[in-house]
Amino acid sequence: MNIVKNRFIYIGISAVIILLGIASMVFNAVQGKGAFNYDIQFTGGTSIQVDLGKAVTDDEISALVKDTMGEAPAQLQALEGTKKLIKTKSLDMETRNAVQKAIMDKYGVEEGSFTIQDVSGTISGEMKRNAILSVVVACICMLIYVSIRFKDFNTGASAVLALCHDALVVLGSYALFRIPLNNNFIAAILTVLGYSINATIVIFDRVRENRKSLGRNNFEPLINLSVKQTLTRSLFTSLTTFFTVASLYVFGVDSIKQFALPISVGVICGTYSSIFIAGNIWYMLSSAALNKKQNRSSKKK
Amino acid sequence: MKGKNVFILLLVLVITLGLVAVAAVGVGNVPSTTSSSDVQYELVTDENGELVTDESGQPQLKIAETTEPQSVEGETAAEGETATEGTTEARIGYGGYRNIKQGLDLKGGVYIVYEAEKDSVPTAQEMSAAISMLQQRVDYKGYFDAEVSQEGDKRIRVEIPGVEDAAAVVEEIGEAAHLTFRAMNDDGTPGDILVDGTNVSDADKAVQNDAIVVTLSFDTVGAAAFSDATTNNIGKQIGIYMDDMLISAPTVNSAITNGQAVITGSFTTEEAEDLAAKIRAGSLPFSLKALEYNAVGARLGADSLSTSVKAGAIGIVLVLLFMLLRYRLPGLLADIALVGYTSLNIVILSLTGISLTLPGVAGFILGIGMAVDANVIIFERIKEEINGGKSVKTAITNGFSKALSAILDGNITTLIACAVLLWLGTGPIKGFAQTLILSIIVSMFTALIVTRILLYAVANIGVKSPKLYGGK
Numbered sequence: 001m002n003i004v005k006n007r008f009i010y011i012g013i014s015a016v017i018i019l020l021g022i023a024s025m026v027f028n029a030v031q032g033k034g035a036f037n038y039d040i041q042f043t044g045g046t047s048i049q050v051d052l053g054k055a056v057t058d059d060e061i062s063a064l065v066k067d068t069m070g071e072a073p074a075q076l077q078a079l080e081g082t083k084k085l086i087k088t089k090s091l092d093m094e095t096r097n098a099v100q101k102a103i104m105d106k107y108g109v110e111e112g113s114f115t116i117q118d119v120s121g122t123i124s125g126e127m128k129r130n131a132i133l134s135v136v137v138a139c140i141c142m143l144i145y146v147s148i149r150f151k152d153f154n155t156g157a158s159a160v161l162a163l164c165h166d167a168l169v170v171l172g173s174y175a176l177f178r179i180p181l182n183n184n185f186i187a188a189i190l191t192v193l194g195y196s197i198n199a200t201i202v203i204f205d206r207v208r209e210n211r212k213s214l215g216r217n218n219f220e221p222l223i224n225l226s227v228k229q230t231l232t233r234s235l236f237t238s239l240t241t242f243f244t245v246a247s248l249y250v251f252g253v254d255s256i257k258q259f260a261l262p263i264s265v266g267v268i269c270g271t272y273s274s275i276f277i278a279g280n281i282w283y284m285l286s287s288a289a290l291n292k293k294q295n296r297s298s299k300k301k
Numbered sequence: 302m303k304g305k306n307v308f309i310l311l312l313v314l315v316i317t318l319g320l321v322a323v324a325a326v327g328v329g330n331v332p333s334t335t336s337s338s339d340v341q342y343e344l345v346t347d348e349n350g351e352l353v354t355d356e357s358g359q360p361q362l363k364i365a366e367t368t369e370p371q372s373v374e375g376e377t378a379a380e381g382e383t384a385t386e387g388t389t390e391a392r393i394g395y396g397g398y399r400n401i402k403q404g405l406d407l408k409g410g411v412y413i414v415y416e417a418e419k420d421s422v423p424t425a426q427e428m429s430a431a432i433s434m435l436q437q438r439v440d441y442k443g444y445f446d447a448e449v450s451q452e453g454d455k456r457i458r459v460e461i462p463g464v465e466d467a468a469a470v471v472e473e474i475g476e477a478a479h480l481t482f483r484a485m486n487d488d489g490t491p492g493d494i495l496v497d498g499t500n501v502s503d504a505d506k507a508v509q510n511d512a513i514v515v516t517l518s519f520d521t522v523g524a525a526a527f528s529d530a531t532t533n534n535i536g537k538q539i540g541i542y543m544d545d546m547l548i549s550a551p552t553v554n555s556a557i558t559n560g561q562a563v564i565t566g567s568f569t570t571e572e573a574e575d576l577a578a579k580i581r582a583g584s585l586p587f588s589l590k591a592l593e594y595n596a597v598g599a600r601l602g603a604d605s606l607s608t609s610v611k612a613g614a615i616g617i618v619l620v621l622l623f624m625l626l627r628y629r630l631p632g633l634l635a636d637i638a639l640v641g642y643t644s645l646n647i648v649i650l651s652l653t654g655i656s657l658t659l660p661g662v663a664g665f666i667l668g669i670g671m672a673v674d675a676n677v678i679i680f681e682r683i684k685e686e687i688n689g690g691k692s693v694k695t696a697i698t699n700g701f702s703k704a705l706s707a708i709l710d711g712n713i714t715t716l717i718a719c720a721v722l723l724w725l726g727t728g729p730i731k732g733f734a735q736t737l738i739l740s741i742i743v744s745m746f747t748a749l750i751v752t753r754i755l756l757y758a759v760a761n762i763g764v765k766s767p768k769l770y771g772g773k
Contacts, residue, residue, distance in 0.1 A: 049601075051598075051600075051601065093591075093594075096594075110598075110600075111598060112409065112598040112599045112600040112601070113598050113600055113601065114596065114598045114601075115595075115596065115597045115598055115601055116594070116595070116596040117593075117594065117595045117596075118591075118593065118594040118595075119592075119593050120591075120592045120593065122416070122592055123414070123592050123593050130725045130726075133725060134721050134722065134725045134726075137721050137724075137725075138717060138718045138721040141717045141720075141721065142714050142717055142718070145713065145714060145717060146710075146714065149710055183726075183727075183729070183730055184660060184730075186722065186725070186726060186730060187660055187722060187726065187730050187733045187734075190718045190719070190721060190722045191664075191667065191718070191737070193718050194714065194715035194716075194717075194718030194719065194737075195671065195715065197711070197714045197715065197718075198671070198674070198711040198712070198714065198715050199711075201707060201710045201711040201714060202678060202707045202711055205706055205707035205710060205711075206707075208706075209703070229685075230681075232681055233674075233677050233678050233681045236623075236627065236677050237670075237671075237673070237674040237677050237678075239623065240619075240620045240623060240624075240670045240673045240674070240677070241667065241670030241671055241674075242670070243616055243619040243620055243623065243670060244613070244616035244617075244619075244620065244666050244667060244669055244670035245616075245666075245667060245670065246616075247612045247613075247615045247616040247619065247666075248609070248612045248613075248616065248663055248666055248667075250612070251608050251609075251611050251612035251615065252605075252608055252609055252612050252663075253604060253605045253608050253609070253659075255406075255605070255659060256605065256608070256609060256612070256659060256662075256663060259660060259663055260663065263663075263667070
């Protein structure tokens with residue numbers, strides 16, 4: 001298996017997947033649904049989730065909400081079983097209670113069957129900022145740590161570029177599968193980054209070790225051998241992690257599903273990027289740096 | 302040699318089983334439920350103070366200690382009973398999974414994030430006054446499990462677990478408290494308002510004649526009113542009320558005309574600080590705006606927990622089976638370590654009081670998948686060494702030492718991601734980060750230390766066929 005030789009194929013596959021994600025963002029945006037399925041934590045608003053205990057049509061609920069607050073809900077969604085999710089603009093306490101009471105009276109459900117959330121614009125603005133900030137800060141910290149530990153900036157840079165790849169793929173999956181973008185998003189994406197860099201480091205750890213026997217600048221065999229040596233580990237760890245995440249997805253409630261799905265995507269793409277992308281980026285960066293150095297020294301002569 | 306290793310092996314097994322037992326049952330759990338209202342009953346009644354003048358040369362006023370009016374006690378206790386009924390489960394033991402503190406999204410409840418409406422950043426003292434006021438209010442409503450905490454510079458998070466009639470309660474909590482000094486009727490009920498709380502300019506704890514006291518100062522209007530009040534009520538009690546709740550009832554021993562008063566009594570530092578904060582809260586310099594509101598029905602929370610636990614159990618079984626089938630003997634040992642890891646994680650979670658949130662459960666389960674990673678790295682190394690012709694014992698030693706750098710660097714970078722999450726996340730996400738950090742640290746311990754002890758013990762006992770360790 002020659003990872004380095006086929007590098008453009010692997011990078012091409014990644015590019016196609018990332019472009020697919022971007023395409024679905026654009027497609028959604030053009031259709032007027034928004035690039036992502038933003039949850040109220042990102043847009044501000046009120047969400048009311050209720051288990052009605054019996055089948056009720058969306059239209060009926062919509063009409064009931066409209067009667068109560070004078071406006072149909074911005075979004076109405078049937079969840080698993082007899083659960084409904086109603087999203088509106090941010091409601092004040094009075095209106096919120098009125099809507100809840102109307103539903104309770106009409107369908108005879110209790111308070112315990114409701115999950116109500118209201119997020120103001122201030123919080124949602126911060127949420128967007130925090131999401132971007134957390135990814136950037138995590139990447140910078142990892143870049144510094146890896147560069148120092150491996151005494152090689154290229155190692156840090158390729159590990160972090162592979163992470164950016166993972167972040168883009170996971171972001172794309174949010175657009176493609178219309179996963180609600182809420183505060184779990186930050187947790188999901190950082191978990192994926194933490195998981196993926198772990199796998200990448202195991203490979204670079206081998207490169208660090210193999211440099212002693214194969215020679216410092218013998219880039220192509222270094223990557224091929226190191227990836228080969230760690231391949232079983234990469235696959236098995238992904239598999240065990242995937243077992244647990246997948247069972248969360250299969251058996252979990254909605255909010256856990258929304259969390260487990262992007263992490264499942266992240267586990268797969270993190271494994272892929274560690275095996276096929278990170279090493280190749282390192283190969284290209286290191287080769288380019290070496291060529292530059294050699295050119296400079298030959299010019300001097 | 303052999304005997305010693307058998308002993309080590311058995312010891313690790315016994316400790317693991319012990320951990321499993323503790324995690325499953327807990328220590329000191331009693332299978333009954335208690336109402337926490339009795340405890341809080343005290344909190345309301347043990348406040349007593351004396352009013353004396355502050356100025357040197359002025360006669361020190363002697364304070365007659367009073368008991369709280371009966372009606373206030375009764376009311377509060379009754380409130381407490383209704384509010385906590387059926388929602389407070391016994392959590393008196395330690396270490397068991399039932400002793401883990403559950404987040405609001407699992408046990409149901411309400412949280413609200415308030416922000417101080419003020420142009421400048423509020424001072425720490427202003428914030429503590431506001432927090433004290435909110436705590437006071439939820440306590441008064443009978444929600445004794447409620448937690449009020451500061452978030453960032455100007456936000457306060459109020460969490461009330463197990464609340465069903467959330468809307469009614471929440472409405473009142475955020476309103477500004479109204480502090481009043483009132484005359485007290487003979488039967489202990491509040492009488493006319495003498496001084497309004499907005500006229501209190503400051504309240505603080507201080508040390509006077511070796512005793513801890515609470516100092517009070519009034520603005521001009523307040524000083525005049527207080528002067529009248531004390532003049533007319535010498536020998537009587539003046540009640541200090543937060544809304545309708547009596548927080549202190551000192552007896553006036555002489556007229557105080559300069560707007561500077563001191564409440565003495567047998568305060569501890571905390572009690573004095575608490576009373577001062579409550580009085581300050583009556584003159585809160587900002588109002589509170591609700592930024593975020595979240596109510597989870599108790600039934601939905603319970604559903605989330607049970608399905609997640611089921612998912613976790615299935616995930617663990619799959620991982621255990623996989624390790625056993627793939628790695629045979631080391632796999633079995635890793636499984637023992639993994640069971641130990643899961644139990645230890647549960648015990649630590651319940652002892653540290655980290656709130657387990659829904660994302661936290663996911664973090665815990667995800668942690669199991671990642672915990673075996675270190676073992677996989679080590680076992681693959683050992684296999685390589687054995688296939689390279691090393692003896693089993695040398696292979697184990699080399700396997701661990703060569704795998705160490707990868708395991709450490711990999712886990713530290715993951716911890717970096719968690720630290721960022723802990724720093725920028727709020728509420729449930731913080732819980733997720735805490736759980737994942739705990740999982741990573743515990744998993745490194747079990748993989749690097751417990752598995753190693755087990756492997757060496759088994760190898761020393763004489764199980765040396767390379768095949769059992771994955772060799773060809």
